[in-house]
Amino acid sequence: MRQKVLLALAAATLAGGVSAQTQGDPAKGQVIVQQVCAACHGIDGNSVASTNPTLAGQHPAYIVSQLKAFKSSQRKNPIMLGMASALSDQDMQNVAAYFSQQKPKEQQAADKTLLKAGETLYRAGNPVTHVPACMACHGPTGAGMPDQFPRLGSQQSAYMLKQLNDFKANTDRKNPVMNDIASRLSDAEMKAVAEYISGLR
Template identity: 45%
Template sequence: MKLFVTSLLAAVLVVPAMSSFAAGEAAPAAAAKVTKPDLVKGGASFAAVCASCHGADGNSGTPANPKLSQQHPEYLVKQLQEFKSGKRKNPIMQGFAAALSDDDMKNVAYWVTGQKAKPGFAKDKDLVALGERIYRGGVADRQIAACAGCHSPNGAGIPSQYPRLSGQHADYVATQLTSFRDGSRTNNLSMSQVAAKLNDREIRALADYIAGLR
């Protein structure tokens, strides 16, 4: 009987020890999957593939193409993944994204978002006041939320959740809001719901105000 009890105690003590060892082994394996972005590779890939449309430093000179400098890297990675999967529709971007691995996307995103953004400017004085009112206060009687609530008062956005808008090209912003409204861009339900309530004039006003936001 004494031998049986001794054996039982030994078993109870050994099992947790083995479980702890197994858990300890699993943790480093999981951590090993997290890799830091390679900024050298990211810069080279950006120069070879992205710079012709988005500018050498991510400050696109073409109003139809977005500025990417100082954007949140997590947001850019998400967009590239969704272009690749087809969740966000754009034949040109889908073609580029299809050739990128997850590491490639991370490298490019962290490189370009580390570049300094050049400020933009509002151009339409008649519309900018309307754009500011909607951006900062929304439209209460139509249940349109203020853009500043998610994208911050100065357009800096919230990392990994909401993109930086400050200084973005008005043409690009207007196109995206229109795409959310008409259903051709469907990768953000909240934006689709907001844009659905905006008319063309309000979209132009918001886009122009955002272009000059700092």
């Protein structure tokens, strides 16, 4: 029962956060990416640094919502605050349109011994600790749902692990549903599911 409530809250909370219609110009977005974003996220949105997210193929509305969160300091990151502060709402939509059209590169789990445990958690959750299956919101292949839940597949495992820890700490990442879910995950579970997610495509 608790899992159903969490999933319903997730739909309401995340949908409300990223449902804004985005109308961006990918060509204009590419210019901004070349000048501002490429150093950290790659010219095609595929980051080579494990600390930076891959943005290729990400849903545009989600990218816009996160840029706005950085600009308003709802998400606290000094580097992203500086980058996002210079962007207008239209710039954000243009960047999001460009990144969403790029193809994410396939990733491999760094620690393949954790894949089975990660798969179990991603696909079935943990009924003992009332953790719902990750794929209920993010899909069986990690593709997410446009305007509702972000794409997770092909993210580097180190980045995914940091995000889960941030949700658990309820500091930089503030989302009631994810904060609650992450608080129920052990360190071993977070590492395992992060490894599994990195190989999804």
